Amino acid sequence: MINIIWFSFIVVGIIYGIITGNISLVNEEIVTSAKKSLDIFLGIFPTIVLWLGIMTIATDSGLLKKISDFLYPFLCKLFPEIPKGHESLGYISSNITANILGLGNAATPFGLKAMKSLQSLNKDKGKASRSMITFILLNTSGLTLLPTTVITLRSINKSVDATSIIIPTIIVTLVSTISAIILDKLFNKVIK
Amino acid sequence: MNNYILPFIVFLIVIYGIIKKCNVYDSFIKGAKEGIEIAISIFPSILAIIFSSRILISSGFIDFAVSSLEPILEFLSFPKEIFPMALLRPISGNASLSLMLDIFSKYGVDSYLGLIASTLQGSTDTTLYVISLYFGTIGIRKIKYSLYAALLVDLIGIITAITLVNIIF
Numbered sequence: 001m002i003n004i005i006w007f008s009f010i011v012v013g014i015i016y017g018i019i020t021g022n023i024s025l026v027n028e029e030i031v032t033s034a035k036k037s038l039d040i041f042l043g044i045f046p047t048i049v050l051w052l053g054i055m056t057i058a059t060d061s062g063l064l065k066k067i068s069d070f071l072y073p074f075l076c077k078l079f080p081e082i083p084k085g086h087e088s089l090g091y092i093s094s095n096i097t098a099n100i101l102g103l104g105n106a107a108t109p110f111g112l113k114a115m116k117s118l119q120s121l122n123k124d125k126g127k128a129s130r131s132m133i134t135f136i137l138l139n140t141s142g143l144t145l146l147p148t149t150v151i152t153l154r155s156i157n158k159s160v161d162a163t164s165i166i167i168p169t170i171i172v173t174l175v176s177t178i179s180a181i182i183l184d185k186l187f188n189k190v191i192k
Numbered sequence: 193m194n195n196y197i198l199p200f201i202v203f204l205i206v207i208y209g210i211i212k213k214c215n216v217y218d219s220f221i222k223g224a225k226e227g228i229e230i231a232i233s234i235f236p237s238i239l240a241i242i243f244s245s246r247i248l249i250s251s252g253f254i255d256f257a258v259s260s261l262e263p264i265l266e267f268l269s270f271p272k273e274i275f276p277m278a279l280l281r282p283i284s285g286n287a288s289l290s291l292m293l294d295i296f297s298k299y300g301v302d303s304y305l306g307l308i309a310s311t312l313q314g315s316t317d318t319t320l321y322v323i324s325l326y327f328g329t330i331g332i333r334k335i336k337y338s339l340y341a342a343l344l345v346d347l348i349g350i351i352t353a354i355t356l357v358n359i360i361f
Contacts, residue, residue: 013247017250
């Protein structure tokens, strides 16, 4: 699937660029996109290293296990395939918590650890497991309750009430997350 | 309030580690080393998605898609000024952010469109990036229904955002 999208983006972009005469812009992007990716990568690289360091303290001290045990009654409904006490539950809890607190940068390393850990439970290593899809859908649905970046940009742009969007954002996030959970259950029943 | 969250989390983790007689420094270094490996392993996925989405965006195809869908949007009473941003939101976080700033300067931060753009940016995520990053890093090829479902959720989010701004403001 990602294969097809990746391919179509490139082919459609280049053909459309040739037709419309935008090919010089496309050419420029091909030259500069690697540098842009590196900038994005360098932006999150130190955060990933830092947060995995901090999280390992929480793993070694048993704090992460405590948190995931506490959240287990809720998590086992979402992730029925994960056995109780499995390390992935700890990473999933940290990822969700970081997302809710609006710490998007810290959420990524926890999410990557969660996926790695879910992969160890996965029988078919090339195919997404049920828990992975649920976890991904939770992540793409937003989860953020405090949109800090948007609030900052709104106040920089002289909004009279920069925080006025917090309530609609929370409601939209809740609606998205609930529909993600429902759609996940639905799709899982229909598409095996 | 916001300034207290991170210090509190770090404080809690370190204190709990010491109480449980953990060598917190060694744990940190061990985790950070593993962090370097994970971080490096995600670079190809980032590069791949940025490369292909930048080609598509720079070709002007998105603008073409927007203008050809305009009659349908009008029929659905979907604010057409928001459409390019809504279309790019799942593909590129930076592109949709700059479109949001564009809407701010054209129509005003607190305008109807400015409020929709802010809500949209804050409440949805860069779906395609998250999916390719998370699955790409662990080498999953068959992603089953995850992309359709995620994009459908994004659509629900966009419709909810527009409806809510209409109701609240």
